[in-house]
Amino acid sequence: MKASEARKPLNCSMRVLQVFFILAMAVLFGITDGVDRDLMHALQGWSSPELTRLALSLSRIGSAYAIYGMAATVGLVLLLLGHRFVAFHLAIVMGAAFLANSFVKLMVARPRPVPIFGEAPETYSFASGHALMSACFFGFIGMLVTARMPEAWQRAVILIPIFALIGCIGAARVYQGVHYPSDVLGGFLLGAAILCAFGPRAADRPGGR
Numbered sequence: 001m002k003a004s005e006a007r008k009p010l011n012c013s014m015r016v017l018q019v020f021f022i023l024a025m026a027v028l029f030g031i032t033d034g035v036d037r038d039l040m041h042a043l044q045g046w047s048s049p050e051l052t053r054l055a056l057s058l059s060r061i062g063s064a065y066a067i068y069g070m071a072a073t074v075g076l077v078l079l080l081l082g083h084r085f086v087a088f089h090l091a092i093v094m095g096a097a098f099l100a101n102s103f104v105k106l107m108v109a110r111p112r113p114v115p116i117f118g119e120a121p122e123t124y125s126f127a128s129g130h131a132l133m134s135a136c137f138f139g140f141i142g143m144l145v146t147a148r149m150p151e152a153w154q155r156a157v158i159l160i161p162i163f164a165l166i167g168c169i170g171a172a173r174v175y176q177g178v179h180y181p182s183d184v185l186g187g188f189l190l191g192a193a194i195l196c197a198f199g200p201r202a203a204d205r206p207g208g209r
Contacts, residue, residue, distance in 0.1 A: 009197055013193045017193045020186060032181075040180060051175070058168050059173060059176065063130065070137060075087045092198050093140050098133075104186070105129075108127075113179070116177035120178045127186030127187040127189075131179075136194055138165060138166050143199050145158050
């Protein structure tokens with residue numbers, strides 16, 4: 001592999017992190033506050049009992065317990081099948097997600113909004129851990145499943161539902177009032193940066209040992 005090819009994942013990750021840094025600065029200086037409130041109120045204006053139940057279910061799917069439980073199960077299956085390389089990268093991705101989430105929350109220290117549906121966690125608001133962990137886990141799985149698919153339509157059949165699920169989990173957190181939209185966007189950007197750095201190399205070798 002050429003050196004330029006080997007640097008592509010890192011270059012991609014750095015570009016995404018630059019966008020994330022700009023967003024984080026905008027959050028710190030309150031630039032996103034007005035837009036955040038307007039978008040949150042607009043989404044909550046669609047509230048209904050059915051939508052609230054769906055949002056709570058999506059939040060449970062994107063919770064740390066669920067995501068890391070699924071990641072541990074997938075990692076164990078990969079190990080049992082002999083795919084140590086992929087299992088190792090999955091562990092790196094999910095470990096990086098945990099560390100990035102903890103670090104960014106402490107550095108930005110953004111108070112959470114007042115929740116409308118459910119209770120707000122005691123951690124800080126930016127960035128959304130649900131958005132970050134969901135993007136990392138489901139995104140990683142999508143990359144692995146589509147790595148050997150030659151046709152774009154085949155990849156789209158798999159990736160569109162995965163992206164929709166990730167996006168709905170993020171929207172559910174805003175709907176509940178436990179995150180601002182910029183928190184969710186920040187989580188997605190961090191997840192994308194982690195996948196750019198570590199995901200492609202694992203997905204390039206789904207049969208790697």
